[in-house]
Amino acid sequence: MPLLRKAALSLFVWIVVLLVSFPLIWMVITSVKPQTELFRIPPTWLPETVTFEHYWTLLSETPFLLYFRNSVILSTATTIFVVALATLGAYSLVRFRYRGRETLAMLVLFTYLLPSVVLIIPLYLMMVSLGLSNTLISLVLAYTTFALPYALWLMRSFMEGVPPDLEAAAMVDGASRMGAFRDIIFPQLLPGIISTALFTFILAWNEYLYALVLVNSDSSRPLTTGVMSMLISAFNIEWSLLMAASVMMSVPLIIIFAFLQSYLTSGFGGGAVKG
Amino acid sequence: MADIELRNVRKAFINFVALEDLNLRIEDGEFVALLGPSGCGKSTTLRMLAGLEFPTDGEIRIGGKVVNDVAPGKRDIAMVFQSYALYPHMTVAQNIAYPLKKRGVDKAERDRKVERAAALLHLEPLLSRKPKQLSGGQQQRVALGRALVREPEVFLLDEPLSNLDAKLRSYMRIELIELHRQLGKTMVYVTHDQLEAMTMAHRIAVMNGGKLQQFDTPDAIYNRPANLFVADFIGTPSMNLMEGSLSGSNFTVGGQSVTIDRSRLKPETTDGAAVLGVRPEDIMLGDGTIDAVVELVENTGHEKIVALAVKGCDRILARAPSGSAITVGEAVKIGFDQTKTHLFEKDGEGRRLNLDQDHNSLP
Numbered sequence: 303m304p305l306l307r308k309a310a311l312s313l314f315v316w317i318v319v320l321l322v323s324f325p326l327i328w329m330v331i332t333s334v335k336p337q338t339e340l341f342r343i344p345p346t347w348l349p350e351t352v353t354f355e356h357y358w359t360l361l362s363e364t365p366f367l368l369y370f371r372n373s374v375i376l377s378t379a380t381t382i383f384v385v386a387l388a389t390l391g392a393y394s395l396v397r398f399r400y401r402g403r404e405t406l407a408m409l410v411l412f413t414y415l416l417p418s419v420v421l422i423i424p425l426y427l428m429m430v431s432l433g434l435s436n437t438l439i440s441l442v443l444a445y446t447t448f449a450l451p452y453a454l455w456l457m458r459s460f461m462e463g464v465p466p467d468l469e470a471a472a473m474v475d476g477a478s479r480m481g482a483f484r485d486i487i488f489p490q491l492l493p494g495i496i497s498t499a500l501f502t503f504i505l506a507w508n509e510y511l512y513a514l515v516l517v518n519s520d521s522s523r524p525l526t527t528g529v530m531s532m533l534i535s536a537f538n539i540e541w542s543l544l545m546a547a548s549v550m551m552s553v554p555l556i557i558i559f560a561f562l563q564s565y566l567t568s569g570f571g572g573g574a575v576k577g
Numbered sequence: 578m579a580d581i582e583l584r585n586v587r588k589a590f591i592n593f594v595a596l597e598d599l600n601l602r603i604e605d606g607e608f609v610a611l612l613g614p615s616g617c618g619k620s621t622t623l624r625m626l627a628g629l630e631f632p633t634d635g636e637i638r639i640g641g642k643v644v645n646d647v648a649p650g651k652r653d654i655a656m657v658f659q660s661y662a663l664y665p666h667m668t669v670a671q672n673i674a675y676p677l678k679k680r681g682v683d684k685a686e687r688d689r690k691v692e693r694a695a696a697l698l699h700l701e702p703l704l705s706r707k708p709k710q711l712s713g714g715q716q717q718r719v720a721l722g723r724a725l726v727r728e729p730e731v732f733l734l735d736e737p738l739s740n741l742d743a744k745l746r747s748y749m750r751i752e753l754i755e756l757h758r759q760l761g762k763t764m765v766y767v768t769h770d771q772l773e774a775m776t777m778a779h780r781i782a783v784m785n786g787g788k789l790q791q792f793d794t795p796d797a798i799y800n801r802p803a804n805l806f807v808a809d810f811i812g813t814p815s816m817n818l819m820e821g822s823l824s825g826s827n828f829t830v831g832g833q834s835v836t837i838d839r840s841r842l843k844p845e846t847t848d849g850a851a852v853l854g855v856r857p858e859d860i861m862l863g864d865g866t867i868d869a870v871v872e873l874v875e876n877t878g879h880e881k882i883v884a885l886a887v888k889g890c891d892r893i894l895a896r897a898p899s900g901s902a903i904t905v906g907e908a909v910k911i912g913f914d915q916t917k918t919h920l921f922e923k924d925g926e927g928r929r930l931n932l933d934q935d936h937n938s939l940p
């Protein structure tokens with residue numbers, strides 16, 4: 303009986319996994335099928351001939367690499383910016399007592415109450431008057447505005463988990479406040495920083511709406527809007543290229559996750575202070 | 578030289594005054610305990626000495642120098658936190674070496690000093706472990722090691738033993754006394770455990786509600802409590818306090834009178850309402866003038882604690898030898914050891930009315 307239940311459970315889990323991963327698998331398969339095989343009915347499961355021509359076309363004949371570079375710069379810059387601000391902000395919110403501290407923390411969340419479409423136009427106008435329209439910086443700033451609130455609250459809860467005595471001890475041991483932060487607090491916050499960085503990077507990497515509105519020149523378009531405008535038109539969708547582009551867009555995220563996953567889980571549970 | 582002086586120190590938090598007008602002088606090399614109930618401001622005092630909090634008013638001097646504005650790292654102090662505050666991502670060796678590293682001691686010297694501290698505290702086999710792989714007692718020793726590796730002039734210890742079990746605690750108490758003897762440095766030790774304070778410290782500063790109540794030797798604190806709070810706080814079971822009225826050499830409580838040695842009182846003492854204090858061991862069972870009824874007998878093995886009902890005051894506790902035959906419900910006469918009674922003001926701060934030189938001044 304327990305064996306049967308276990309088997310049933312496994313079956314169920316596998317069905318769910320397959321359902322979830324099917325589009326991904328199909329995406330990969332489609333990207334290596336020759337164009338001729340694409341719309342065959344009934345569809346072929348495994349491609350009869352495997353081809354990488356779509357990848358090659360993308361890399362050599364389209365601005366894909368430019369978009370890719372833009373996305374990397376954009377996401378990395380946003381991540382660094384947001385993590386730095388959120389970490390220092392959280393440190394301040396947790397460690398210091400000052401007037402309006404809680405109000406400030408709440409106010410930051412306020413942007414979340416508004417749908418992002420409402421914020422786009424003012425942001426766009428702001429960027430124009432700052433002379434930043436059509437630049438990567440404008441996107442970095444825009445992404446920061448909606449990644450920061452969550453990042454700040456995330457870092458704040460991590461920061462609250464770091465006992466203040468640790469820092470006090472470091473200061474008594476001869477460290478400056480910044481030194482104590484670097485030597486002691488930062489290593490404790492690392493799992494939090496990595497989570498926040500992942501969250502921000504993914505958000506920036508996948509963002510579409512702001513990129514569509516704020517940037518309309520190829521030189522600073524990120525992958526999301528770039529690939530869309532390049533491969534999808536009113537009359538035609540380049541399915542093969544789109545799938546190949548999607549695969550290549552997912553690769554960086556998969557790599558990052560693979561690298562940081564162990565960090566994410568192992569970092570927790572410091573045991574700094576007996577309790 | 579590192580004597581410590583607090584002059585008129587006041588500490589107010591945003592909506593709370595934690596310390597009021599604290600004056601304290603700690604001699605170089607002295608072992609002083611700060612003792613008091615929870616929330617009385619012990620940690621706050623210690624953190625101000627460490628430079629982790631700043632006094633709202635007043636002056637703090639270490640080794641004669643005003644240190645009000647000196648950063649913690651620049652005062653020649655080390656502190657052991659109640660939570661130990663070991664750096665979780667560093668090994669024991671790195672933890673102990675950290676203060677040296679921060680002061681630019683070179684690697685070879687650092688290793689040598691860490692080794693010495695580890696030897697002193699029997700930490701050698703643990704040097705490469707992380708704090709979370711240590712027991713409470715071991716963590717505590719690492720915290721001590723980190724404090725003494727630098728050989729500072731002043732040690733500040735905030736309830737370092739409070740999280741240990743009873744056996745380890747009494748062991749560490751002896752270790753700490755021994756350590757202090759070896760190092761000869763000034764130590765300020767915060768505790769709310771009177772046994773720790775009484776057994777370890779040269780002098781005890783008893784605090785309550787942000788105010789210093791008495792600062793004296795354990796002996797004086799026990800035998801000459803400065804006020805009702807100290808009388809009540811020190812000693813287990815605590816001193817019996819009986820409200821009554823003084824008239825000449827008579828103290829009347831609940832209609833019964835006892836004779837008081839008026840020459841032991843301060844000359845300015847006036848007749849009227851007062852509080853008589855008698856320690857449980859100074860109550861003589863079956864030898865006196867006061868009527869009492871035995872309510873309860875607790876046998877601890879080496880003695881008996883006898884609870885007595887006396888008209889007009891709270892239950893009175895007395896110590897009796899474990900062999901004494903006392904039965905519950907029995908009526909007894911009790912008396913107080915005349916040379917060891919304490920008299921306090923009933924109102925105000927409950928100040929002691931006895932002359933200070935009375936006890937233990939006998940040859």
Ligand SMILES: Nc1ncnc2c1ncn2[C@@H]1O[C@H](COP(=O)(O)OP(=O)(O)OP(=O)(O)O)[C@@H](O)[C@H]1O
Pocket residue numbers: 590591592593594595613614615616617618619620621622769
């Ligand atoms: N940062 C702060 N803000 C406001 N009040 C504080 C702050 N730190 C301490 N207090 C208050 O000051 C008082 C003294 O605190 P302190 O930590 O010195 O007590 P303590 O004597 O060490 O007590 P315990 O034995 O519980 O450790 C307490 O009432 C506490 O609530």
Ligand SMILES: [Mg+2]
Pocket residue numbers: 619620621735
């Ligand atoms: Mg405390």
